[in-house]
Amino acid sequence: MTALICQSIGWPYMLAVITAIVTIEPTAADSIKKAFIRFPASAIGAAFAMLYTFLLGVTPLTYMLVAVSTIISCSKLRLHAGTLIATLTGVAIWKFYHFTRTAMRKFHYEYKKLSLMRQLVYHIGNLIYLPAHQLQSARYQVIWDTFTSFHNVLQNEQYKSSLQHQTLVLTLKQRFWAHKQEENRGDHPFSTETTMLYELLAIHHLLEELHRIHCLKDRYNLNNSSVSLSS
Helix, strand or coil: CHHHHHHHHHHHHHHHHHHHHHHHCCCHHHHHHHHHHHHHHHHHHHHHHHHHHHHCCCCHHHHHHHHHHHHHHHHHHHHHHHHHHHHHHHHHHHHHHHHHHHHHHHHHHHHHHHHHHHHHHHHHHHHHCCCCHHHHHHHHHHHHHHHHHHHHHHCCCCCCHHHHHHHHHHHHHHHHHHHHHHHCCCCCCCCCCHHHHHHHHHHHHHHHHHHHHHHHHHCCCCCCCCCCCCC
């Protein structure tokens, strides 16, 4: 029964099974009597789990301190019958907290990635409406080379750009600022080339952010993680 309840609310139901096994008593009366000891003991284990996880994060040291502190406290408070279940509770909360935090972190990165993709589509849409036929001469070849480079970056699983791509972007930046200063002096609206350079640089920035997020997910081992976001 307790396993079904835990499963329905998304808690580790294995804990319920273990708890039921280690708290079996000969009679219902004995079970209720021991419950008055086990309940405060479990609360102590849970409190230590939250305290040490908050202070130290999820580490082997945290696990050790939760177990040792729970056992000592139960002994000092004469809650001997609840020591085992209290220690199990503390360890289970530690594991559950780690699982939940991992899932939340993965959701955060996926949401951020989705937001960047949305902005990427927005800037690509802006490029579609520009009169690109005005930029067909050899002078604008760097722009078309950048489009090809963007395609290669998007094909890369890590969104990693090459040295050649970085060189193209540097050229785009130099040309954009030169055009912007010239057009500001003449009080003219941005030309098609200047607008396209701006959109290309914006896309480059978004691709850099996607690569950064991928690196962060690698750091936390989330790219190959099987953690369910619904848990």
